[in-house]
Amino acid sequence: MLATALLVLSQTAMPSQTLVVTGENPAVELANCIERKCPAEQEIELSLRVSVEDFADGRYRNARATRQRSIRRNEDQVSRLPRQVSSLHATLATAAEHKGDTGLWLESFRKNVTILREYIGEIHPETLAQKLALADNLLKQHQFGSADSHCESVQFDAIQSGLLQLATAALFRRAWLSFMQNKDTEARQLAIEQSPWSTVIVRQSKWRQYSP
Template sequence: MLAALTQVAAPQPTKADDIIVIGNRAEKELAACLARNCPPAEEVEKSLQASVEQFGAARYDDAQQTLQRAIGRNRRYAAQLPGPVSSLYATLATVAEHQGREDLWRSAARENVSLLRQYVGETRPETLQQELAFADTITGLQNFQLASGMYRWIQEKAAGSGQRELAAMSAFRRAWLAMLEERDDQAVRLADQAVAIAGPDDKITPQLGQILRARIAIRRGDKDAVDQLASTLRQSATTTPRMLWQPKLEDLNLSSDLGFFNTNVRLKGSDLMYADVGYWVRPDGRTSGVEILRTSGLGQWSGAITRQVSGRRYIPLDLPASSQGIYRIDRFTVRAAFDVPTGTRIAQRMGRMEVHIIDLTDTDAMSAAARERESEAAAAKAATPTT
């Protein structure tokens, strides 16, 4: 749910040149940087790159330690480097989400916002963007009522400071939450409010409103709603594909493929499973070539992931019908959250298994092997004779 919410409503940041992760190069560069006592700005950047490298390799604990150590060394430079230090907290929040460390996920997101409020300003765009990300964190922790209130606060602050895009995004997030809770009339009203706030020159928010209406129609049994909507929309092939609809991922707590999972499952701290899934988004918005590039511990349940990705529908791309489309890689992390059971003070993984998804293509956390598979797939397609 959170993946869909952030994908259709989040702003698309300007991307720097792609970072190609090879082996543990970034970790070695960080070690060399620390050995020569490099400047804080450089050290923060090296720490971020090393943590992304570790996350891409599914070494979540190492990524967490790299980020926390960097925060410990550089938090005192927040006044001079608010953006870079903020990035350390934001990245730590993402890592903690996939680890299942919900307290750390929440606290890192909160510290990120607090830092920007203090050193950048409460109503600055970069601060409100991270306020939005913090509200998304609260949504991911299933506190919809609190998240909705936070989105409303951000909407009011953004509107009051003339930031129409942020205000519209906040209003649309409120609409999305209302739709998820099946408060459909309120959802449509808030989506229309978001369109009005965005103004007549905005082309994206009306599309988001159409997507919301289509999802309501699908839930009510209109199986043709996605096809009808897809026939009216197009998006640039240079931006991140926006999802129209995706099938519900099978509940792995009940899956016959992984029958040992149940609501009382307890795992060892090292038991964390993941899969990297590569796929093409074709010009018509359907997916193709879905395959598991790398997996750890998921066994037969990997099939549930590929079925879910295969059933997705995106807004059609502004590309020739003969084009292969855009290649993406998603990381699916499967884990139970950490909690402290009765009779001990040692945190353990316990409770329901959950799936958390991040687009490795957008986070530049793609491994060298995944990059290689992408190139191989593109080359194989190019070499295939057309009929």
Template sequence: MAIALSVLLLLQAAPATDREPPTIVIQARRAEEDLAACLARNCPPDEEIEAALDAAVQQFADGRYVDAKRVLGRTVARHRGHATENPRLFASLLATSATVAEHEGDDDLFRQRVYERTNLLRTELGPESLEAIMADLDTGNMLMKLGSPITAEASYRRAEEAALAAGRPRLAAAAMFRQAWLELSRGRYNRAESLASRAGEVAGADNVLVAELGRILAVRIAYAKGDEAESSRLLAALPGRTRPAPLLITAPPIPPLNSPSQWVRPAEGMNAFVDVGFWVRPDGRVEEVEVLRDNGRRAWFNPVVNRVADRRYAPFPSGEGDPGIYQIERYTLRPSYEVPYFSRISRRIGSYHLKVASLTHMAEETGESVDSALQ
């Protein structure tokens, strides 16, 4: 079972000749009814957790973040005592709760759920299990998002060491590449290149995927240095890709969203969100960017949509007439929870943050892959 939102949306691309965006099928109400029926008959813990996940992820897709957060929170509280009976399933519950909390704006709950999941998997399955190593990587990602790069680096290193001890060189290489991307964000280009080189040695010279990541890192460093000639040369030298998911090379930064409170008045349960669909062509260009869905607060997301069109992805092999790969991303603009003066109750009055999730890939199994090293 996927450790993220494994049943988020049913997304099916239309035939290439029509080039229409996928159809989004939402069945939140039925899932909620199934959960209510499960609770009414006092169903077993595993069955209730599955029903809660179905309901919550469809509420999330429908933009009902607080409802999803409430369903997941109640389920976690009821069945925390059963976590060790089926740690993988309970870890999925915690991971889904973490994703919802992140988008809903509750950074404290986001952090708590990620740590709880990691500790559960390390304790029950062992620190060198695939699930625990992936959880360490996810912990590092969470810490990066919350502005703690030093602690994130420690999580990545722990994942690297566990992967090496477990005889999983590709996963160790993924952890090294995440450290490399962290160093890239710090402007430590030599350190980033050294980590990428070491990852290549660990994974083996015949590992095509790791070699490709090293070339992508070189392109990103060239872009970061502002060396257009070198970045163009490296980009042109990239070989065709063999993986199904498009690999992002560069994306222009989204400008500050000035005075978001003018556009977003997040009453309880309401966040501003937009689902953006676009085609990634085989040559790496982005075309036909369009807004598929939003919850009515339109003024803020034009800068987001405009920047998506300026991305560049790595080229990938294609057949005659192949339109490329269709992607859907969810952008959420929300304030953080903070406790105001003279109060003990946290409220959504903090700074606004923009969060992004790939709806296209949230249902995929994590597996032992190095794709996530670029995230």
């Protein structure tokens, strides 16, 4: 019963980014863009488009190489385009995961979080959401201690910033991690702790619904 409840609680939605693409041949567009030394914003977007197509078609090696080359080309743009560069690292992590390259997978995701922390802010919602995603990746590698540490950090920062949904998401994960380690008493306590937060979230959502 506890396992089922915690599994449901752990599946809390997190903010996501959607890339809308246009054009018929992004690989050619990217090559032309690089040749004419187009703006970094355009080159990164095209690199992501090409790698997304490669990834969707199962060409994981190509998708990984495209992202790595774009990262090298735009290392000096991170302070100006932190979100775009961090996205390259995050998507590189996804490609590395599908190729079974655990080292590159976790390294890329940590780099993604590091960039957001340094240039977007330690307690910015985007940063905290990506820290939770990193915790999920660590969980897949059975690095329970590191995963819980990240979740606890997100929980604390989110509470201090009034980001109740992120705080609850972190708490859900901590409860699930405790259960995974056969710490049933701790898991139950964490699951109980989330109830007041859920109540507050519901109340705030209703207030926002009727606010001008």
